[in-house]
Amino acid sequence: MMGGNDQQAYDRGTSLFSPDGRIYQVEYAREAVSRGAPSLGVRTADGIVFVAMSRATSTLMESESIEKLHKLDDHLGTASAGHVADARQLIDLARRQSQGNRLRYGEPVGVETLTKFVTDHIQENTQRGGTRPYGAALLIGGIENGEPRLFAADPSGTPNEWKATVIGGGRQDIQGVLEEEWEEGLSLAEGIELGVRALAAHEEEFVPGDLAVATVTEAEGYRTVPESEVSEAFEAAGLAGDEDDDETSADDDGTDETDADGDGE
Template identity: 55%
Template sequence: MMGNNDRQAYDRNSNIFSPDGRLYQVEYAREAVKQGSASVGIRTNDGVVLAAARRVRSPLLEERSVEKLHKVDEFHGVASAGHVADARQLVDVARRAAQVERLRYGEPITTDQLTTEISEHIQEYTQSGGTRPYGAALLIAGFQDGDARLFETDPSGTAIEWQATAIGGGSDRIREELEEQYDPEMSVEDAVALARDVLTDEDDEDGAEPTIAVITADGYEPRDGGE
């Protein structure tokens, strides 16, 4: 039977597997994501909607300072959940990747390329000594050449493509609602209304209006406080 000291050794190191094949620090990072307010992504034929709930814990807080949605380039945006500072670092990684692609090849980065760059960077922090996993997850949305894409990355560096999904606190409940209400033929405006609906929590007295951004053939468009 494994002693407490052995358990603590696996618990403290992000790059050592436990005997049952687990990376505890990565699992803890996933739990950190669940402590953050929720973000939602909904893909339609005409674009992608990103929306994020905001917790305003004081009437003195400036709502615009709570940033959950970020523009990466003209046709890409991300929504975050988890530690805000960690998410900011990942947003910077995404923006640099988009700039490098543009400068090197004279073309905009594709959504799957952008997702790969971010997820590979995240994964490095699960196997490098002296580092810890990012305590944030991202929804990466893009629209190029008539093709809407929506990906999720988590603290392990795993990337998954979705039609509609949620990350952060209450994401399981929100995903269930999306499964019931999502229609792949819905319009962008219908998706905006659905995102607002699933992010509304009557029991959350600290909640403010969600921030929303839409990515279509016209580019990234912030709405209701999106960056």
């Protein structure tokens, strides 16, 4: 049996495999992501839909300062979950690479190419000493050669392409709704409605103002969806629009969450 000191050595090492083939720090980084508020992406016939829980943790907080969705380029967007500061570093990296591709080659970067560039960078932090894995996950979606594509990047640096997926807290419940209800040929409006309904499987009480929604299409590029359109999706999904008066609290560790159970923002 492995001694306690040996176990702790594998636990502390950011680039050491345990005897059973695990890298504990990567698993802890995934746990940080699961404690964050959920963000999901849906691929539709017309483009990509991002929906993220973006509720302020205090009445004194400016809701505009909570950033879960980001524009990477005219044809690219991303959603994040986990430690906000880690996510911002990856988002800035993706933006620089996208801009550099336009300057160097005179054309927009591909969705898959950009995703693999970011995940290669993430993976490097799992095999070098003196660093730690990023405690954040990203959804990267956009238009490539006229077709919508959606990828997810987790703390291990693994890129996977999805039709619809979620990162952050409540993944099992939300992913279950997406797997059950996603279908080919969804419109953008239906994609937003599906995203709202899927989040309701994890978060029972929320209002349109608690969500951040964006779309990426070939015609309009990256677009932030106004609250009025989100409200229409709520009505179409059959969700009540009553205000949630429950008090929320936030941990101070920099993870975009509202309580210790992982019901985050």
